[in-house]
Amino acid sequence: xxxxxxxxxxxxxxxxxxRIAALEPYAAVSHLAFLEGLRTHSxxxxxxxxxxxxxxxxxxxxxxxxxxxxxxxxxxxxxILVSDYLNLAELSxxxxxxxxxxxxxxxxxxxxxxxxxxxxxxxxxxxAFTHFHSILSASAALFNSxxxxxxxxxxxGDLIAKAPDLDMKPSLERASSKSTVLPIGTDLSASGPRTxxxxxxxxxxxxxxxxxxxxxxxxxxxxxxxxxxxxxDFRVRLLGQSFRKRPAGLRPLxxxxxxxxxxxxxxxxxxxxxxxxxxxxxxxSTAHHEYFGIGTLEALRSGVMPLLPNDxxxxxxxxELDRVERFxxxxxxSFSEALESSIEAMVNDRWIDDRETIVAxxxxxxxxxxxxxxxxxxEEASGL
Numbered sequence: 001x002x003x004x005x006x007x008x009x010x011x012x013x014x015x016x017x018x019r020i021a022a023l024e025p026y027a028a029v030s031h032l033a034f035l036e037g038l039r040t041h042s043x044x045x046x047x048x049x050x051x052x053x054x055x056x057x058x059x060x061x062x063x064x065x066x067x068x069x070x071x072x073x074x075x076x077x078x079x080i081l082v083s084d085y086l087n088l089a090e091l092s093x094x095x096x097x098x099x100x101x102x103x104x105x106x107x108x109x110x111x112x113x114x115x116x117x118x119x120x121x122x123x124x125x126x127x128a129f130t131h132f133h134s135i136l137s138a139s140a141a142l143f144n145s146x147x148x149x150x151x152x153x154x155x156x157g158d159l160i161a162k163a164p165d166l167d168m169k170p171s172l173e174r175a176s177s178k179s180t181v182l183p184i185g186t187d188l189s190a191s192g193p194r195t196x197x198x199x200x201x202x203x204x205x206x207x208x209x210x211x212x213x214x215x216x217x218x219x220x221x222x223x224x225x226x227x228x229x230x231x232x233d234f235r236v237r238l239l240g241q242s243f244r245k246r247p248a249g250l251r252p253l254x255x256x257x258x259x260x261x262x263x264x265x266x267x268x269x270x271x272x273x274x275x276x277x278x279x280x281x282x283x284x285s286t287a288h289h290e291y292f293g294i295g296t297l298e299a300l301r302s303g304v305m306p307l308l309p310n311d312x313x314x315x316x317x318x319x320e321l322d323r324v325e326r327f328x329x330x331x332x333x334s335f336s337e338a339l340e341s342s343i344e345a346m347v348n349d350r351w352i353d354d355r356e357t358i359v360a361x362x363x364x365x366x367x368x369x370x371x372x373x374x375x376x377x378x379e380e381a382s383g384l
Contacts, residue, residue, distance in 0.1 A: 001070065002027070004039075004048040018044040018078040018382055021071060021102075025063035026085040028053040029241070030184075030294050031109055037185050038081075041371040044378060046081070047074075056085065060112075060130055064090035072096045079382040080104040082134070084111055089133035103139040105381050108148060109184075109291065113155045116214050116289045128159055136171060139381035141179040145313035148291040149181055182374060183316075184294055185367035190359050191278055191303035196346050202233035203346045204262065205339070206280035206299060211242040211250070214289040221253035223286075223336040227343075228257055234343055237280055238264045239273065277302040282342050285309060286335055293317060301362040305351050307342045319361035321354055 020042075022035050027050035039046040049070055051063065064087045071077075076098050082088050088106055095102075112127035131152075135141040143149035153176050160168040196203065205224070209215040217240075224236060236257060254264075267273040283299035283306055290296075290312040297317055300306055308314040310328035318324060326345065329338035345351050363369060378384075 001066070002048065002050045003070075004050075016384060018378060018384060019075075020044050020046045020079045020081055020378065021074070021077040022046050022048045022081040023063075023067045023086055023091075024048070024050045024083050025059040025067075026053045026056055026083065027051060031083060033294070034107075034109070034184050037187060037367050038371075038374065040187070041185070041367040042378070043371075043375055044079075047077075057127075059085050060087060060127060063087075064094060067091060068094040068096070071099050077102055078384070079378055081378075082106050084108045084131060084134070087130045087134060089130075089137040092137050103381050103383065104137065105140045105142060105378065106134050106138045108141065108143045108152070111148070111152050111291075113159065114151045118213050125159060128156065132156060132160075132171075132175060135175040135179060138178065140377060141175070142182045142377065143179060144181070144184050144292040145316050146181050147313040147316065149179060153179075180377075182377065183365055183370065184292055184297075185370045186294065186298055186301065186362075186365055187367055188274065188298050188301050190301055190362065194278075194303050195349060195352060196281060198347065202235055203281040203343050204235045204237060204279065205343075206237050206239065206277070206283045206304060208237075208239045208277075208283065208295040208299060209285060209287065211240050211247070213247045214287065215240070216286040216288050217247060218249055218253065219286040219335055220284060221250060221257065223339050224257045224260065225253055226336045227340060228260060232340060232343060234260060235262050236260045236264075237262050237276055239267055239276060241266045274298075274302070277304060280304050281346050282307055282339075284339065285314065287312065290314060297362060297365055300358055301365075303355055303359055305342060305346055305355070306358070307338060317362075317365075319357055321357065323354075326351060326354070327358075 024031055024035060032050065035048050039048065049067060051059065063085065068091060080102050082104060084106065088104055092100060111131050113131065117123060157172055160172060207220060211217055227234060238261065263276065267276060277299055281304065283296060283304045285296060285308045287309065292313050296308065300317060306327045308328055309331040311331050315328060318327060329335065
């Protein structure tokens, strides 16, 4: 288990600073980046306790026991911050006595009630009830997008309605009332003015999503194969993180566009990744599922033209635009045709007027814009 603290500058410690224990049982790259961003920008003092991102089902069932033991050797904190992978109700019950009254906030990066299932997979509703109990045990629950919060509580309402002889609506209303939306922040600086130049080659299409079924990479690759077959010029960067097993059927598609690839691997070095973002032209998503989209947000902040489903959390990342349909396609329509239109718009500089507006809108997601509300929520939850 990793334990990390950061020193606070005198400016950050004006007034009373809370001591916050941030517990993350599943420290995926994005989860860890979120906590590091909080720790860097908050005026409060966060101590991170993390476990590697593996065995997620075991983490949900056992991490409360692990972190109870960890905290038993610590002085009581002013606040506990946990993610959706931890059963907060269990943790509250098994904590040593000096820690049991410590207020807590739960942050939802995702949830196991509305996460899309693979073919043949059955949903384990026990995980959904873990989330329900965690929210009820917390002083506050934070969701990373309005779409995430709305879809979760709609599905939870449908689930508890199946209870044969109990009315849990009051508990549902109580859980909903203590929840709100606070998006994930980014430290990435906004990209300066940039226009497409054919002298640099054809448009560079970016894929920076996980290579997993819920991101629907097959639909993306099939569109590239179709455009290649029809002689439309483009280059591709495949920068998504890959795990032990990619979805079946991708290898033949990748082989058919191999001659179009500039990069085809996850970039571990942050500077290399940012450079790739800022020299890409179009960022695409064909996802079945997205609760926020930090990779997409950072591409937008880098001045990359979006082509995203008009669904899930994606519309929340864009400002109000006169012709937003340029950037949000109908998920039921042809993605290949939508991508062809984006390539044409890029080549002809037909999106340059919207680019500045989109990049400016991403200032709302910078940590400097968000941290004041995070600190206020932490202080409110702790009773400070």
